[in-house]
Amino acid sequence: MSIPSNSKSIRRTLIRGALVLLWIGLGVVTFIFARGHTLLVDNRNAEDGSYRAPDLIKVSVDGGKGLEFFRGDRDRFTVVGKKHTIRVEFSDGTPPFEGKFELPLENDMYMLSVPKMIRGIEPFVEIFHTAPEPRRDDTEEEDDFAFLREGGSPNSQ
Structure with missing residues (x-):
């Protein structure tokens, strides 16, 4: 009893499709559970003075090396x-x-406030945004080569 060649190609196509879906699923699971983040741990007083940070603490995250x-x-x-x-x-x-x-999962960098966390103040984890550098207006830029067009030296000004 032999299997027709058409059913062999259908079975082969189904197996290949299942393997592709398995690889895609494995990629999604890996992305979700192995996503890396930078966590800034902060031990600062509240700006409004509502709480004080501890004087000296040792913090470890996920059982790793502790930092003072x-x-x-x-x-x-x-x-x-x-x-x-x-x-x-x-x-x-x-x-x-x-x-x-x-x-x-959305962001790469978060900040955790230890004083807020130990006091139960929400939110103690916030998205951390770096401050963008201010852009200089093109009209404010100095022309470093103006002295060449004027026929002088850079120190003669």
Whole structure:
């Protein structure tokens, strides 16, 4: 009993299609669960004075290497995935704080405020935007070669 060649090609096409869908699905899952972010951890007082940052703390994210933060410090961690844990150890004998948070997939850089998190103030994780450099107007730019057209030297002005 032999299978007609037409059904073999249909079966081969179906298997290849299933493999392509499997690879696409694997890519989507990898993107979602292995997405990297830069997390800025901030230990600063509130601008309005509503809370104070701890004097000296040691912070570790996802069980990684801990970094020491004095009041007013900010440092960065590189994290992978959506769900993360943070551990804050205090130098004054206060019991350690452990918390969980999630980072959305949309942006690359987030800032976590430790003082807000330990006090339960929402939102303690915010999108971090770098300040763009101001553009100079073309009319304000100096002409570095004007002295050549005027026949002088750059120091004679």
